[in-house]
Amino acid sequence: MATEQSPERARPWQRHAADVPVDEGIVGRWIHDLEDAQTEAAQAQDPARQEDGVSVVVTFELGDDVAPCLRSIAAQTIDHDRFEVVAVVPHGTDLAPFDTFEAERRDVRLRLIELPATGRFAPRDVGTAAARRTYTAFLAAADYLSSSYLETMLDRTTTREIVAAHLVDAATDAPVEHPLTYVAGKLVPTTFAKQVSTSDEIVFLLTLLARYRLDVARTDQQATYFRAPRVTLRQGRTQDFDLNVAAPMHTIGKLSELEGTCPRESLELLRDHIRLVAAPINAYLKEKPEDHDRVLDLIESYDLAEFPYDVVNRGLARSLAISYCFVPYNDTSAIVMAKRVRARRDLVDVVFNTMDQTREIDPSMRRISSPFVEDEIPIATPTRWSSWPRIDEFRLEGMRRIEALEAQKGPYAKLYSRVMWPASQFLAASYKLHNPSVTWVAEFSDPVSRDVTGAERGTPIEDGPFLDAVHDELKKRGLPVLDSDNLMAWCEYLAYTLADRIVFTNENQLEYMLSYCPVPELVPLVRAKTVVSPHPSLPPRFYSMSEQTYPLDPSAAHLAYFGNFYATRGLGDLLNALAGLDEPTKSRLHLHVFTGNADDLRTHVKSLGIEDNVHINPYVRFLAFLNLTTKFDCLIVNDALTADSHAKNPYLPSKWSDYKGSGRPVWGLIEDGSPLSKQPLTYSSPVGDLQAAQEILRKLAQSKMS
Incomplete structure (x- = not known):
């Protein structure tokens, strides 16, 4: 046996052959001061130096009983000249079993690598660096092999495959779960194995599959790897x-x-x-x-485009979110609810309607809400805005799915619903009746039973078990039953009477909706449980998740508008103001519009003679939109026109919350006293005031000229 002073101990990665090469990147770091180490390391990558056959890399931990492992190697049916054993042992290992093995199997080439006490290197990496055969197999000293293991594995392989053996639990003979997560029981082309660290087993194997386009070939039970039970580090340390x-x-x-x-x-x-x-x-x-x-x-x-949050959040959601329209459907209502889920930071199960036939699917939008979602519960019912039979169908199927989840995890403690689509409120009310102890927060993005002109809207709601249950609950609470068959009026009334909290996006909306409350004596009750909360903005990192290329002339001022562009709804003022400027100023201004109604806009722009100043683009997906907002000199948002029908404008554009997070100047075309007019806009001009709009345009042009 070698001694501390022997040549073998001077070069601990070798014991029998002085020409054994070592990988410079792995082992060379701790032998860099030895003579000719770099030369030997460089030779390790030379395929010409690899002999046909398999190198069995055996790794040990102090205390391992190596006898079964060595016996299984000795019993291999493969010809002795077709394999070698590279044993990597920690400093202080009792080497007597290896002496016994050598004495009994002198026909098998055995090389020992004794790692230093510092433990700086992954043993499998060191063993792989020293491997000299065309294929490498990995074996832990606590495990053992079937007698035909190496022969079967080697005969099965090609240069483009990882061969996977039959991996079983040595204590029970049961197949090991997830066998491809282990390096054990694999045969790998050595040339590829030397180029990837084995320190993380899953990363090692999948890197070989991905980077080098290798395939996995499986063997039958002639090649069986018996894996001894392990006590993993994670057992008993879940709080680490x-x-x-x-x-x-x-x-x-x-x-x-x-x-x-x-x-x-x-x-x-x-x-x-x-x-x-x-x-x-x-x-x-x-x-x-x-x-x-x-x-x-x-x-x-880590900024990952996809992540299995459903795995991470499994069994943790104690809140329920109901939003008839939700991500991944590309719709403003879906996006706002996804942002609200993120802002609330409660882990939720979310119920929504499948809208594959009516809305584009954009999976990237899941990045907004997925960190706070355990289960998505899509309800495959026809998508309708105000048809009671379809809403009731959604309500019934939604309750069936919710109750199935409750059977697994118990009743929910919190409930959040949001209405652009009225069906959300009816399902939420059903769940509140089913689980009275749940805390229900109901949000109204806009008035439901009144349109933008202030006219009442709605379709009939039908009598039946749902309304009967609502009537009973209202009577039990001592509240009046709504004397109406208007579905939209009931949508608002259910929240007013049954919800524990009601969210409005702005004060004007609150006052307007309460002004037409069908039961005026309820107004104090509603006010007492009201919260005013504008749509949330996303964190800055969302504005760089989908980097867009959009060339802009640095000598000009660039304005951008995203959304439907209606010349009759305030935005015509902007085009007319631009058309009326002098040519030197106009030449410094470019308006970029991202819209779905491009044809009408193109015709209008051409009639004004400003087609060189207005650049019309199609809609972009949401994360692309967020990134684009950061690239322009000014973003434009406009009020809905309500002066002819409302004392005060009750609408706050949801686009404002996205513009606000961009960090760019925002120009609002506003009605006096509107919610938008009260926001911290960089520029603002009254709707219809061309002179004020032109003054802002001149300022923007001048900022580039100076």
């Missing part, structure tokens, strides 16, 4: 943040980097493994739910 949150996120970050290069046939496997790695984060949050914000901050710091 570094171990159960930071470490999995590091692995998920590495795996996510592979998605762009991963072949389609391996992509599902990659995503399945990301979900598997995320599971300890869920265990941590079940022990420490108060740390959800801390965990979320770490997850979002």
Whole structure:
């Protein structure tokens, strides 16, 4: 046996052959002061130096009983000249079993690598660096192999495959779950194995699949890897943040980097493994739910386009959100509710209507709300705005799905509903009747039973079990029953009487909706439970998630408007003001419009002779829109025109909340006293005042000229 002073001890990565090469990037760091180390390391990557066959890299931990492992190697049916054993042992290992093995199997080439006590290197990486055969197999010293393992594995492989053996639990003979998460039981082309660290098993295997486009070939039970039971570090330590949150996120970050290069046939496997790695984060949050914000901050710091939040949030949602229109459907109502879910920061199950036939699907919008969603509950009923039979169908199916979830996790403690679409309120009211102890917060984005002109709108609601239950509850509370068959009036009245909190987006909306409350004596009750809360803005990082290329002339001032552009609704003033400017000023101004009604706008612009100043673009998806808002010199938002029908404008454009988060100057075309007029706009001009609009345009042009 070698001694401290022997040549073998001077070069601990080798014991029998002086020409054994070492990988410079892995082992060379701790032998850099040895003579000719760099030369030997460089030779390690030379495929010509690889002999045909398999290198069995055996890794040990102090205290491992290595006898079964070595016996299984000795019993291999493969010809002795087709494999070698590279054993990587920690400093202080009893080497007597290896001496015994050598004495009994002198025909098997065995090389020992004794790692230094500092433990700076992953043992499998060191063993892989020293491997000299065309394929490398990995074996932990606590495990053992079937006798035909190496022969079957080697005969099955090609240069473009990872061969996966039958992996079983040595104690029970049961198949090991998720076998592709382990390096154990795999045979890998050595040339590829040397180029990827094995320190993280899942990352190692999936990197080989993604980067080098390898395939997985599976063997039958002739090649069986018996894996000894492990006591994992995570057992009993679910409250360790570094171990159960930071470490999995590091692995998920590495795996996510592979998605762009991963072949389609391996992509599902990659995503399945990301979900598997995320599971300890869920265990941590079940022990420490108060740390959800801390965990979320770490997850979002990785800026991943997709992440399995449903895995992380599994079993944690105690709140229910109901929004007839919700992400991933590209609709303003869906986006606002997704932002509201994020702003409230309650973990929720969310119920919504499937709108595949009427709305574009934009999966990227899930990034807004997914961190706070456990289960999405899509209700596949026909999409209708005000048809009672369709609303009631949604309500009934929604209750059936909610009750099925309640059977698993118990009743919900909180309920949040939002109305642009009235069906949300009817399902929320049904759940409140079903679970009276739930705290129900109902939001109105805009008036429901009145249109923009102030005229009453609505369709008939039908008598039936739902209204009967509502009547009974109102009588029990001593509240009057609404004497109306108007579905929209009932939508508002249900929240006024049954909700615990009511959210309005601005004071004008609150006052306007209460002014036509059909039961005036209810107004004090409604005021007592009212909250005024404008639509929330997203954090700054959302404005850089979808980087857009949109060239702009730096010598000109660039204004942007996003949304439907109606010349008869205040925006015509902007075009007329631009057309009336002198040519030098006009040449410095460019208006960029992103809209769905481009044809009408194009005709109007041409009639004014400003087609060189107005650039018309199609709608863009939401995250692209957010990024584009950061690129212009000024963003334009306009009030809905209500002066002829309302004492005060009750509408606050939802677009303002998105513009506000962009950090760019905003110009509002406003009605006097409107909610928009009370916001911190950079510029504002009254609707219809061309002179005021032209003055702002001149300021913007002058800012570029100076």
